[in-house]
Structure formats: structure tokens, C-alpha cells
Amino acid sequence: MQNNIIENEETKIWLEEYKNASSNKTKKQLKNLIAHFYLPLVKKIAYGLARRQSDPVEDIVQVGCLGLMKAIEQYDGNFETSFKTYATHRITGEIRHYLRDKISIIRAPRELLELSFRMNSIAERLKIKLGRQPTELEIADELQMSISRINEAIEVDRRKQTISLDQIMNISESDQYTLVERLVDDKYEDQQNFQEDRIMLMEAVELLSENLRQVVKMSFFQDLNQVEIAEKIGISQMQVSRRIKKATEELFRIITNQER
Template structure:
């Protein structure tokens, strides 16, 4: 059976001088994918973003490592979602891992990427299963309450009371009540439901009309405010690199020319600065 190309934008002709041509990256065996991924990551770290060879290297890395996404997605088969949707969501995590992986840190990409893929899939289930965000403790309590209700009904208690549930789960009644209230966040009413006025005689609009729009600049302002004290902890060279990369929107190659460094050295310094900022932000979460 002849190898077939995928629909990702590759332009391998431009990449052939320095990278091997992978005709069908999704069919590469896992052990070959690990070996080739290291080669492609090393080349990707020195390529100019936006070039044909950069796109070829990045897209090939995505396709060669889709088996990791399928491996993680299989863990969620019992969740009731279409596996194709779960794989698509996991692929977002894979892409994030590829964009953030530093081959010079000597980490295995498999070890590095699986938490990103798993996290993206878990976030998908969290955001699509619950209508509103509730603490994980209450999400778990909801499952415990559902099981307790089934067990009590199996014992002949048709409508278990709060006291029955509390006794069965060895919880306080106020904890059970809190869990029952949290269950209301599992399902949502339609935003297109009409609002009735005048005793139900006429329609006064839709529920969606009552919801304001979120200003996207607000989240950006919050992120910048959160980063500000941590940026101050970086050394002067790291702050300069961050300012040139995101303030002046210069490429790594342009920064290298500006500061008299190789693009590879710029990439390493930026990766180290990103890791420092990420760790500082996660420590606050």
C-alpha cells in the first residue's frame, strides 16, 4: 500500500536538505518516532519561525507523536464522549508540549508531553460536563451521593432523605446539603429560554439578553499584573530578551542579531526565563 501524505501544510521540498522526508508521519513506529523526534526537535530549535522548513518540522512532530494522544485518550473511554473529540482535544495538549519542549534540557519528550495531553483532556471533561465550575471536592461528593442514593433505593428507601444520605456516607448533614446544592451546577438551562413578563402573558426577551460580554483585555491585564513581580526577579538580560520577544515582537533570529548571540543561545535563554516565570506563577496557584 503506497504511503500517503496528510493534509497538514508540510512543503517538504524546502526541508529535504537538512531533515529526512517522512512520507506518512502517523505510520511511524513509536521507537522510530522517539529517535526522529529528537532529530526534528534539535533542528526546530535553530530554525526561523514561519519558514517552510520550520513548519515542516513542527507539523511532522505533531503527526509522529499522535500515538501519544491516542494512548492517553484511551484512558477516558468510559466517560461517554466520542473518542474522536477526545483525541482532537488531546492534540491541542500535544501541540502545546511541542511548542514548549526544550530538547537541550535532556528530558524525554514522551515524559514531558503526557501531562500536557492529559491536562487538556481533563480540562475538556471538566468544562463540558459541569455547567458551572465547582470545586473538585464537590464534584467528587456528587458522585458519592449518586452511588449512595442508588444503594439506599436498593434497600427499599424510595426517597433517601438528607439524614439517610449523611448516615450512609458518614458525613454531616450540612456537607450533604452543600453537595446537593452543587449538583445543580451539573445541568444548565438554555440561554434561548424566553423570559416571561406580565404574569406569563408576554415575552420580555431571552435569558441570553441578561448576560454581559467579557472584555478580552481584562484577562490580559490580569495576566500582566500577575507576571509583573516575577518579571522583576529575572536578571537584566532575561528581561531584555522578554521585552524584545514580546514587547518589540522580534523573532529569535532578530534578537540574536540585536544582542550578538546565536539564535540557539537566545532560544535557550528564553526557555529558561519561561520556565522560571511558569514555576513562579504555578507556585501562587
């Protein structure tokens, strides 16, 4: 798998600029830029953890991307560990948590799964009757179950709530998107924000020279690795690598200059 991860010193500078950026536009552009170059790390971890799983590896990669985004948001330059090490921990943790939840649902006793279904039905009925969300105690009394048993059913239900990564989500009759698209940033309000961020980055890319713009578009938006890009445009992989490095330096300069 082609490694496009930027060097550690560059990462520190980019993360510092991301933390200090006062405009949302600059923060989002830098976040997307950093995330793109750490995508190979996400894929490496995802492929390693997916070997014995039935889930499509693409789904696990998307979950890993969520961990990467959290790492970018929460990393502090004062941490003793490098960003790559910190991101590896967050990505791995996010994927393992996702897989553990799925396994827990599969292994949950049938009676607990049935109780979860009954609990939701009772909770909905009590909500209408009481005009508010019922408490766990009220649900337990209605079902004549102990609080501890209800809590077990609630945990199973929480895990069942995991939305399929490919499930279509609707904003309006004309706008639809999948969770795969939304995982790039779990704080997006709607699909419009997702598209705006992409446009912001594209605006910066358009300011690059033609040869740099070409490799960035293939790498960023077509998800081609350096070998594939080299074959397409007829240059060596080393030349592609140099162009991508130069392009990222230019993009960083363009984005950070917008802040000043």
C-alpha cells in the first residue's frame, strides 16, 4: 500500500496551525489536508484488524477515519508521544470498539434481544401516556423486571442502534447522503457543510500550477496511489512523490495565508 504520510515535523507545523486557526474555513481545510495524508495509516490498521472479520474492509476504514478525525481534533503538541503514535491509538480504539459492539450484539442471548424489543415498545407506550420519556424504573416496573436486567437490555439496544455505514440518510426529499460521507467529520450539521468543505479545498487546489494540481486531484479526489498516478501521467513514482510534497507545501501556504 502506498504511503503518503507526511513527515513528523511537517505534521507538527500543520497541527499547530490547525489549532491556532481562527476561521472555520481554514480549520476545515487544514483538517481535511492532514486527514488525507494519514489515510494510508487508517487503511493499514483497518486491513490488519479486518482479516478475521466479516465486515467489508471499506466499512472498517470509514470507522477508522472517525478515529483519525478525533485524533486531529484532540491532539496536543505538548503530548510526549508523536501525532502518528497518538493517531494510531485513536484509530485502533475506534475500530476495536466498533467491532466489539457488533460481536456483542451477535453473542447477546436471544431473551435479551427480545427484552430489548419489548422494552422499546413499552417505553414508547409510556412516553405517550406520561407525556415525557419514562425512567428506567418505570419501564422496569411495567415489565416486572429488575433495573439491572433493564440496563442489560438498554446496552444491547444501544449497540443495535449502530447505523449501517451504507444506510441512506435523508435531509430533504432532494438531498440524501450516506454515513460513509458523514464520517469524514461527525459534527457536520448536514450535507451542505460536507460539500462546502470539499469546495473550500478545491478552491485552494485550483491555485496550484497545472502539474501540481493534476497529481493532487488524482490523489485527493480519485484516491489513486503514487504508482497509479505515475502510470496515468507517464512519469516515475519518485516524481509523483516530489510533486505531491511540493503541492502540499503550496496548499499549506495558501490555506494559512488566508488566515492572515
